[in-house]
Amino acid sequence: MLKHPASWLKVRSEIDDAQTQGLCLDPVLSFRDAAQLPYLEASFKEALRMFTPASMGLPRVAPKSGITIGDRHFKEGITLSISPQ
Numbered sequence: 001m002l003k004h005p006a007s008w009l010k011v012r013s014e015i016d017d018a019q020t021q022g023l024c025l026d027p028v029l030s031f032r033d034a035a036q037l038p039y040l041e042a043s044f045k046e047a048l049r050m051f052t053p054a055s056m057g058l059p060r061v062a063p064k065s066g067i068t069i070g071d072r073h074f075k076e077g078i079t080l081s082i083s084p085q
Contacts, residue, residue, distance in 0.1 A: 001043070011039055014037050014038075018037060024037075059079045060079070060080050061080075062074045062075065066078075067080075
C-alpha cells in the first residue's frame, strides 16, 4: 500500500464507509469487520500471494522408482521441494 497510494485511499474509503454503517468502530480492525470489506480482503490476499510467509513448500521424498518431473529424473530417496513464489 505504501507503493500504491491510490489503493490505500480506496481501502481507507472502504473503512470510512463501513464506519458510517456501524462497522469498524474499534481502534484495531477486527477480523469480523475486515472480512466484510472486499477490497481490503482482496488486498490481503494479493499481498500474501506476492510475498508468501512460507519460505519453502513441504519437502517430498522421491519414491523407490524415482520420479521424472518435466525432462529431469530424480533418483529414489532424494528430497524435492519448490519455492512457493
